Amino acid sequence: MPARDWESVIGLEIHVQLATRSKIFSGADAAFGAAPNTRACAVDLGMPGVLPVLNREAVRMALTFGLAIDAEIARTCRFDRKNYFYPDLPKGYQISQFDQPIVGAGVMEMEVDGATRRIGIRRAHLEEDAGKSLHEEYADMTGIDLNRAGTPLLEVVSEPDLRTPAEAAAFFREMHALVRYLGICDGNLNEGSMRCDANVSVRRRDQEGLGERTEIKNLNSFRFVRQAIAHEIDRQIAVLESGGSVVRETRLYDPRGDETRPMRGKELSEDYRYFPDPDLLPVRVTPDLLAEARARVPELPRDKRRRYREELGLSDADTRFLTADPDVAGYFEATLATGCGAKPAANWIMERVTGSLNRTGLDIARCPVTSGQLGRLIARIEEGVISGKIAGTVFDVLWEEGGDVDAIIDARGLRQVSDADEIGRVVREVVNDHPEQVEQFRAGREKVLGFFVGRVMRATGGKADPGQVNVLLRDALRGP
Amino acid sequence: MQPFTSIADLGRGLARGDYSARELAAFYLERIAAANDDLNAFIRVTEERALGAAEAADRSIARGEGGPLTGIPLAHKDIFCTDGVATTCASRMLAGFVPPYDATVVARLAAAGTVCLGKTNMDEFAMGSSNETSWFGPARNPWDRGRAPGGSSGGSAAAVGAGLVPCATGTDTGGSIRQPAAFCGVTGLKPTYGRVSRYGMIAFASSLDQGGAFGRSVEDVETVLGAMEGHDPLDSTSAERGPTRRSGGRNGAERMRIGLPSEYWTGLPGDLGGCLLAAAQELEQAGHALVSLSLPHTDAAVPAYYVIAGAEASANLSRYDGVRFGLRAEDPTDLDDLYRRSRAAGFGTEVKRRILTGTYTLSVGYYDAYYLKAQRVRRRIQQDFLEAFDDVDAIAAPVAPGPAFELGAVDDPVAMYRQDVFTTPASLAGLPAMSMPCGLVDGLPVGLQLIGPPFEEGRLLNLGSEFQQRTDWHLRHPET
Numbered sequence: 001m002p003a004r005d006w007e008s009v010i011g012l013e014i015h016v017q018l019a020t021r022s023k024i025f026s027g028a029d030a031a032f033g034a035a036p037n038t039r040a041c042a043v044d045l046g047m048p049g050v051l052p053v054l055n056r057e058a059v060r061m062a063l064t065f066g067l068a069i070d071a072e073i074a075r076t077c078r079f080d081r082k083n084y085f086y087p088d089l090p091k092g093y094q095i096s097q098f099d100q101p102i103v104g105a106g107v108m109e110m111e112v113d114g115a116t117r118r119i120g121i122r123r124a125h126l127e128e129d130a131g132k133s134l135h136e137e138y139a140d141m142t143g144i145d146l147n148r149a150g151t152p153l154l155e156v157v158s159e160p161d162l163r164t165p166a167e168a169a170a171f172f173r174e175m176h177a178l179v180r181y182l183g184i185c186d187g188n189l190n191e192g193s194m195r196c197d198a199n200v201s202v203r204r205r206d207q208e209g210l211g212e213r214t215e216i217k218n219l220n221s222f223r224f225v226r227q228a229i230a231h232e233i234d235r236q237i238a239v240l241e242s243g244g245s246v247v248r249e250t251r252l253y254d255p256r257g258d259e260t261r262p263m264r265g266k267e268l269s270e271d272y273r274y275f276p277d278p279d280l281l282p283v284r285v286t287p288d289l290l291a292e293a294r295a296r297v298p299e300l301p302r303d304k305r306r307r308y309r310e311e312l313g314l315s316d317a318d319t320r321f322l323t324a325d326p327d328v329a330g331y332f333e334a335t336l337a338t339g340c341g342a343k344p345a346a347n348w349i350m351e352r353v354t355g356s357l358n359r360t361g362l363d364i365a366r367c368p369v370t371s372g373q374l375g376r377l378i379a380r381i382e383e384g385v386i387s388g389k390i391a392g393t394v395f396d397v398l399w400e401e402g403g404d405v406d407a408i409i410d411a412r413g414l415r416q417v418s419d420a421d422e423i424g425r426v427v428r429e430v431v432n433d434h435p436e437q438v439e440q441f442r443a444g445r446e447k448v449l450g451f452f453v454g455r456v457m458r459a460t461g462g463k464a465d466p467g468q469v470n471v472l473l474r475d476a477l478r479g480p
Numbered sequence: 481m482q483p484f485t486s487i488a489d490l491g492r493g494l495a496r497g498d499y500s501a502r503e504l505a506a507f508y509l510e511r512i513a514a515a516n517d518d519l520n521a522f523i524r525v526t527e528e529r530a531l532g533a534a535e536a537a538d539r540s541i542a543r544g545e546g547g548p549l550t551g552i553p554l555a556h557k558d559i560f561c562t563d564g565v566a567t568t569c570a571s572r573m574l575a576g577f578v579p580p581y582d583a584t585v586v587a588r589l590a591a592a593g594t595v596c597l598g599k600t601n602m603d604e605f606a607m608g609s610s611n612e613t614s615w616f617g618p619a620r621n622p623w624d625r626g627r628a629p630g631g632s633s634g635g636s637a638a639a640v641g642a643g644l645v646p647c648a649t650g651t652d653t654g655g656s657i658r659q660p661a662a663f664c665g666v667t668g669l670k671p672t673y674g675r676v677s678r679y680g681m682i683a684f685a686s687s688l689d690q691g692g693a694f695g696r697s698v699e700d701v702e703t704v705l706g707a708m709e710g711h712d713p714l715d716s717t718s719a720e721r722g723p724t725r726r727s728g729g730r731n732g733a734e735r736m737r738i739g740l741p742s743e744y745w746t747g748l749p750g751d752l753g754g755c756l757l758a759a760a761q762e763l764e765q766a767g768h769a770l771v772s773l774s775l776p777h778t779d780a781a782v783p784a785y786y787v788i789a790g791a792e793a794s795a796n797l798s799r800y801d802g803v804r805f806g807l808r809a810e811d812p813t814d815l816d817d818l819y820r821r822s823r824a825a826g827f828g829t830e831v832k833r834r835i836l837t838g839t840y841t842l843s844v845g846y847y848d849a850y851y852l853k854a855q856r857v858r859r860r861i862q863q864d865f866l867e868a869f870d871d872v873d874a875i876a877a878p879v880a881p882g883p884a885f886e887l888g889a890v891d892d893p894v895a896m897y898r899q900d901v902f903t904t905p906a907s908l909a910g911l912p913a914m915s916m917p918c919g920l921v922d923g924l925p926v927g928l929q930l931i932g933p934p935f936e937e938g939r940l941l942n943l944g945s946e947f948q949q950r951t952d953w954h955l956r957h958p959e960t
Contacts, residue, residue: 049679051678281716
């Protein structure tokens, strides 16, 4: 049976690490990257007698997320203990939310191949992260680093609404953009700030109900999401076509071998014995708390995309590029705020700014050319003070040395020559010096005009207004 | 110096300079040294620290800065974490565990100027009603060394009862302050759940555990409570309430209505019942009205209590896994071996029994039948009490089905659990309850229990104080 007769059904569980300053149940620093066990206090270590105290900021962040996906938000939610033994889980239970999550059903809008898709979000709940087991650095032993223990996580569970690996990757990307827009996650995939598990099954196109699913754990890049799911789909189809059946299990993706394989020694249906955590009171989501969270919801990616297309007249490609990263969108909008045009601003950011950032490995938040200076630079082109070409020179100066656009133009004598007499004089000289090319133009070879423009620009050191040069040249070449 | 002196009189002695705090501490330390081999009330005596604290108290007193507890010797149940002093919960599992933090109760009482003489014996992880589950062997009843001091706070009760220390802390989950207070002839108060911070108090059953105090009189207990109580930002379940103040009945009535629930008063052995009834009548003669009433779900309290406490304990004790602190099996072959051997060697039989039953009642398929049902029973019991308190100001009841039993006499676990029949209901309802000496049966002390509505400790103290002004049972003590 050919692959096109199969349909895949995919749901994602995305763990979003919330960017709170301290941990979800203790005052310890939640920042990434420190010597092992230096950012774990008695509470994170699960010492006898210590108690968790809920970080209200994590609650506000979760509510902000819920409002951004139009989710149902119950008036109260609570925390439960999820019991299992593992050395990097200090208390022997994880504080999580079982049947009363802070965020209920919602929906996320995303675009795939120009079409809008609405993906259901089943729920999102708060929980604490575990520590890390370090297997490789110790012979015959396992090291435990509890710095990450107690870091707040928002686990977002999608409905099985995704149909292709590309769609799943697009969803992960959209989630990545959303949480960064909301300012609730730094989105740093390399540091594990977002990780996802994929539930994958396949079924024949005419089949009712779902096929048996497998879960692929711990995918931490857009590419791995796509590749791992694609491989798992192929594997499941191959199993089914050879008469076998898919076994419900947890698998790991190995990017080196580009394959998924079953996780060793993981029991299939572990009983976590959830029960309400008596150390924490139920969380009451008051109208005030909701209002606080609502005030934090910025313009969302989907609304921004609509506005860029409809109000700013930008293309789909420009819109996609500018809205993918909230910092880029912010830079773009700050540039627009200086009064320059949207299209030239978009072009400058996508080409010159992005090119320079990529070359130097900086991110836009630390771009040496401020949005204010970029806006002024574009305005000077629009006003005819400098040409686009000269603007490139000014941009390089701004990048290397900083400073002010107008001061650079003046100090370096880059102001465009728009004096008709001065340009007319140069035009006449150039025309007189090249009678042969004049003949060619008059014989109908329009292309020769470019030659003359180039000569005039060179003679004026690039400062002549190219539009004006064109007009004057045409006049001069038309002859007496 | 006389060992059975009240805190107020000791304070006067210190203020007058009859003796220094150092001399006072040394006096009690000598008494401990002489009696503890026999009584086993203390797991650890911290002589050096005590003398240091006493000298600091003397300096405070000399500066005129002392409060009612400055220089007063006290002992902490070994369930409270003490910074720099081994804290074991009477378990081999925590042998050698030295917390790097003080429990809030310990810190507050130290700040009030008390002088801690040591850590008292208890049932292992507070699981027991006789002190016999202690890894260090049972404390003994000062009235009859062949008998149990009660449990779980048996060491504290025995120490106060024998005049080894004027007052001590305890914890009460299902009767662990009230029953040993009754057995040892001292006054013990379990405050309302949430009145005293649980931070640094090693958890047994988090929704029930509550710290409280033992003293030689209601006044002494009141003084100690005043320094322990109050909201603690480190314990989210601690209540934001003002300090406990003596109070009258409903609407401030001086003459109160005291309920005698038939479920508690019928079927008592004749001499015990007679002794308790005489105590209740003493209150009647003081002008209060005795009212009979019914608390129909009393019978279900013990089973509900043991389901809930076991469930919570099974999770609370998961952190003792040999990985970070406490007992660790030598040369484990793998992770499961480390867990299995550490926990098998570290926990005693009763603790294991409760972990197993708790794990069982939380498991898939049993959760509804046990844990959820027990929670429903708990709500009924709460409701019973709240309805009763519409009509009465306080409830008077026995503490235990009899006076102190002989060590080893109750060898069936369920029979031992039945010891808690009169104490578990108030625990499940989170109510304040106090035990005070009210007579002798066969030369052994008997306690009367007073139970009040939530946060009405002041009413119990008022009634109790009135009772102790009219009787001298609290002044009796064993031969020394």
